[in-house]
Amino acid sequence: MINKNSPIPIYYQLEAYIKQQIESGDLKEDDAIPSEREFAEKFQISRMTVRQAINNLVLEGYLYRQKGRGTFVNKKKVEQELQGMTSFTEDMVSRGMTPSSKLLSFDRIPADSKIAEELFIAENDSVYKIKRIRLADGAPMALETAYIPVRIVPGLTEENSNQSLYRYIEENLSLSISEARQEIEASIAGVKEAEDLAIEEGAPILFIVRTSYLGDGTPFELVKSSFRADRYRFVHTMKR
Amino acid sequence: MINKNSPIPIYYQLEAYIKQQIESGDLKEDDAIPSEREFAEKFQISRMTVRQAINNLVLEGYLYRQKGRGTFVNKKKVEQELQGMTSFTEDMVSRGMTPSSKLLSFDRIPADSKIAEELFIAENDSVYKIKRIRLADGAPMALETAYIPVRIVPGLTEENSNQSLYRYIEENLSLSISEARQEIEASIAGVKEAEDLAIEEGAPILFIVRTSYLGDGTPFELVKSSFRADRYRFVHTMKR
DNA sequence: TCGGTTTAGTTGTCTATACCACTAGTATAT
DNA sequence: ATATACTAGTGGTATAGACAACTAAACCGA
Numbered sequence: 001m002i003n004k005n006s007p008i009p010i011y012y013q014l015e016a017y018i019k020q021q022i023e024s025g026d027l028k029e030d031d032a033i034p035s036e037r038e039f040a041e042k043f044q045i046s047r048m049t050v051r052q053a054i055n056n057l058v059l060e061g062y063l064y065r066q067k068g069r070g071t072f073v074n075k076k077k078v079e080q081e082l083q084g085m086t087s088f089t090e091d092m093v094s095r096g097m098t099p100s101s102k103l104l105s106f107d108r109i110p111a112d113s114k115i116a117e118e119l120f121i122a123e124n125d126s127v128y129k130i131k132r133i134r135l136a137d138g139a140p141m142a143l144e145t146a147y148i149p150v151r152i153v154p155g156l157t158e159e160n161s162n163q164s165l166y167r168y169i170e171e172n173l174s175l176s177i178s179e180a181r182q183e184i185e186a187s188i189a190g191v192k193e194a195e196d197l198a199i200e201e202g203a204p205i206l207f208i209v210r211t212s213y214l215g216d217g218t219p220f221e222l223v224k225s226s227f228r229a230d231r232y233r234f235v236h237t238m239k240r
Numbered sequence: 241m242i243n244k245n246s247p248i249p250i251y252y253q254l255e256a257y258i259k260q261q262i263e264s265g266d267l268k269e270d271d272a273i274p275s276e277r278e279f280a281e282k283f284q285i286s287r288m289t290v291r292q293a294i295n296n297l298v299l300e301g302y303l304y305r306q307k308g309r310g311t312f313v314n315k316k317k318v319e320q321e322l323q324g325m326t327s328f329t330e331d332m333v334s335r336g337m338t339p340s341s342k343l344l345s346f347d348r349i350p351a352d353s354k355i356a357e358e359l360f361i362a363e364n365d366s367v368y369k370i371k372r373i374r375l376a377d378g379a380p381m382a383l384e385t386a387y388i389p390v391r392i393v394p395g396l397t398e399e400n401s402n403q404s405l406y407r408y409i410e411e412n413l414s415l416s417i418s419e420a421r422q423e424i425e426a427s428i429a430g431v432k433e434a435e436d437l438a439i440e441e442g443a444p445i446l447f448i449v450r451t452s453y454l455g456d457g458t459p460f461e462l463v464k465s466s467f468r469a470d471r472y473r474f475v476h477t478m479k480r
Numbered sequence: 481t482c483g484g485t486t487t488a489g490t491t492g493t494c495t496a497t498a499c500c501a502c503t504a505g506t507a508t509a510t
Numbered sequence: 511a512t513a514t515a516c517t518a519g520t521g522g523t524a525t526a527g528a529c530a531a532c533t534a535a536a537c538c539g540a
Contacts, residue, residue, distance in 0.1 A: 009492080009493060010493080011492090011494085028506075031294070035519075035520060035521080036520080036521070038522085039519095045494080045495085046494060046495045046496065046497095047496085047497095048288075048384040048493095048494070048495070048496085049493080049494055049495080049520090051521085052493085053496090054521095059299065064331075065521065066502095066503085066520085067501070067502055067503080067520075067521050067522070068501075068502035068503035068504080068505060068519080068520050068521065069502085069504085069519095069521080070487075070503095070519090070520060070521080071520090072519075074308075074367045079385050089530065096263070098520080139307055139359075139399050175250040179477065179478065180477070180478050180480075181475070181476070181477045181478075182475070182476045182477075183473050183474070183475050183476075184424055184446070184473065184474040184475075184476065185243070185446060185472075186426035186427065186444040186445055186446040186467075186469035187426065187469060188428075188445050196529085202442070204426040204428050204444055204445075205424040205426055205429050206424070206425060207426075213499095214273070219511095223527095227426075229425055229426035229427060232422065232425075233423050234422070234424040234474065235422070235424075236424065237419065237420070237421045238419065238420050238421075238422075238423075242524080248523075249522080249523060249524090250523080251524085252524075261524085274488075275490060276490080276491070276513085277489085277490085285524080286524060286526065286527095287525095287527090288523095288524070288525075289481090289524055289525080291491090291492090292524090294491095305490095305491065305492090306490085306491080306532095307490075307491050307492065307531070307532050307533080308489085308490050308491065308492095308531070308532035308533035308534080309490065309491080309532085309533055309534080310491075310533095311489060311490090311491080322514085339500085355538045422517085425484095444527085
């Protein structure tokens, strides 16, 4: 597992080893990992080297330490990352509301030129187009249209599209999600939106376009959402 | 400078020492700091302890390393931080527009209960209230009202309030800025806003409330901005 | 002048050890 | 029963030393 003669630094090998244990499920959320001294003994390496590996994993968010208790596995990245970049579901839960959604349509269509450009694919490439009404505590909150390239995320169905797309991608396709970009603007409800959201035509709407990217920079999802401005406010914290 | 008997960890003392050297200007951008061995020799501490201090400063963005060359001072925080958390001025510049602003009023008033609560000060404590119209390429873009506690940022005048508040705080008051929180909602222009922004009453407005915090968590600025929705869109990228 | 070699100095990795502060459970004394 | 003290185990801090990898400049020979 650890090769002392490899040009790859030992601490880095140990990092990979622990990460793999986490990702394979051998170590689950809040499980204690072996103590620093145990690792040192097991692999016949110095405790300081073990600490270097663990330090990095703590900084990357895989682990957390508790003085006098041990070192533990952090919650999955998808969950912790989406603190500022939450999905609707997690966003609502964090606000103490119960989210639900109503599927309006689920189609597989050729991408028009605009969508193709934003998803960085060729025109007429297949994309899933999923329209939903998002509800919080049963009341309509937003109208959402998602576009997902079939080539990148194959196998979506009406059923599994209701699960977390992020989780599906990370677990079933073992791709990593790295970045998302949001554009937020104010708008006015049109006839159709007003109807779906149960508001007056001309009422203010918070219009959010989110593009999410894989680790290699490929966009895998484009979501356009119209939120009722009287019920939703976008909150955003920047640290450091 | 370094007190080995202090309960404060040595590496932490050294961090503070180096930071202070940077902030006082003794070390400037891209200056090499003393080598790890020099620090160890100078303060009679172990090189590994020096490395712990420097590692932290690298992670915090104060320094960068180059193998075989040395360790150097990074560019100022204010410049690198405000990538996602830009001021209006920087935001416009990054969009290729020329920002300007028109001061509508500059007052020192007692905080009402709502402002006091948001700035975490007592009711009737003095705050600066600064109203501006923000322009891009000469055209009105946003109406902005800033509230700043006098106790925390003393010495503001009509003149220096036109400079970057962040820079003023970091350089003149040597306080560090750590965090900002924004709430973004959609709204409709009222009579007054419509007039100042040269739009129709009832036109959509992107209303942003930003609270900025010092390193210790004290809020030092509350800014309420109304952006013309037809000209401004809030863009926001999240990494990792 | 050009190109390779040496050398001094830098950060990067790693070891072996020590003591401290903290946690949680166990044993003990009241 | 209830505090109190102890103890084993954990991460946190610190030391002194070693060699590797890399950089830049000085040096030297063709």
